[in-house]
Amino acid sequence: MKTRITISLFAFVALAVFLIGAAKNDGYGSFKPKPLKLEIPKGWPKPTNNIFVNNKLTEEGFQLGRKLFYDGNLSSDGTTSCGSCHQQFAAFSTYDHDLSHGVNNTFTDRNAPALFNLAWSPLYHWDGGVNNIEVQPLNPITAKNEMGETLPNVLSKLKADTSYSRLFKAAFGDAAITSQRLLKALAQFTGSLVSSNSRYDKWKKGELKFNPIEEAGYDIYKTNCAVCHAEPLFTDYGFRNNGLSLNRFADIGRQKITGLASDSLKFKVPSLRNVQYSFPYMHDGRFNSLEAVLNYYISGIDHDQPMLDPILKKPIVLTEKQKQQLKYFLYTLTDTAFTKSKRFAPGQ
Template structure:
């Protein structure tokens, strides 16, 4: 007599292991997970916390409210972040991906550790407007969080370190490295630039790559790009106290730039055309203007189209549509 076996449609597929993978054309990351080993349970907890609006003061705003997957985890069509009680911040919400390569966070580099970076959003009066203790008390009394913390960390204890480590597991796994550009660089599947994209790539390397360095398309430096004669936002000088840092901001990545508008630290430009025209004709001679921009970046209409064509090869549709990162 044979033992009964499960029907094929009753067999549950094994859970796919969540991993952090470094694309072969990338440099080594700055964050290594030695003290925050990735587990499926930790990642799932971090994702749930990322998307849970109940963590904010008025239960209306989650991390995912300002960092939307379809916008490469930036904030589509919002110049600046919108927080609790419809409060508007003063800076554009940056996209969240390839964070494991960053050593400092936010437009001014005010936070040096990815694990503590969510604290700014949690405590800012114009973002989530709350505090960690309030969140801990909420989570202790909200199912299924105690069970999820137990599964992720081996006990039902909920503390700030576990909250931040689990959110980090989710955020740091957000790696975008499968754009057309990446396929071309890795010589995968016979990928190649068309003539317009190739011309744009050559132009980009000539005119833009000193700040937007490959393969991450940022050098992580802080520069003044001539948006204003006198910046309304003090920028990095708020952190360093140095007059030479007034009105300087971190160079943003250009990956997924097709979907991360509006652009600049204050979201003043809604299109890539506006951005390119700024560099062509709109540079203001600020006292802290980056020396590389003293003469602007002259671009004729044909060159603008070529650069835009190249920039669109940096779009990673696989990342933007990956349901692993989506709100369940």
């Protein structure tokens, strides 16, 4: 009797497993995404908030995110993708543009920031208004002077494009296309953009030697820049008022987010990595060259600005020669393995 119950129980379970398995087989094959791990470069801190805890990083999720990042259908007229303003060869900033172009011949009102090492950033945007990498794309997608589209429209366009159902299924287990999955996939791509293979990184690892100019430049950097643009990420991810005058958009920066007068004209400290390619500089792209930026810090700061960051109250003094040395050091932060990586380029 006992054996019979065991046998029938076994048969019942087997039948149930078979039925569940059959129901799941919808022609796309089984759901076995390939897990990926965000590599933390040697000597770097752990990311402050692990962006992949609630968004399991997989090859399939990354590839879906990559396709979405370069898909113009995320914009109202099909012309503008994330990659339009975040160009890989410019370290995912807009090359040689103070402001970027949105749909309908519009201009953005801030300089498109370079995108890399985002997993280490506690907040996003120049003013830190975005508190999670996953919800960042909602801004450019819906802004009238960026992609000018609505979230429901984006989803219906993706649903109409049959190539996506297979990719969503591969990344998330079924073919449902939702805003949450769209945003999580994009975060898997953008969060994976790690730039850590510059000449500086190789020097740190002892794989090459700096020339005397670069060495001198590094010392100048350590003395004058390293508090805010801290190694190894070359930013402290702080928000600081570096004395810039209010621009024509009356952009008060972080104060708009916090409502605090003490945050007036504070903007995020950008990383100096790939700075050779991310010009023009500052939140509104007002400086066209590294020369102009250095000149600003040496002689352009308005020291009467009441909210000027205390660290800039002490003047920065550099000779012409030192400026050149510093620039040569900054060029060592260029990571062409990153800007030319096929993995981050549009798919074929």
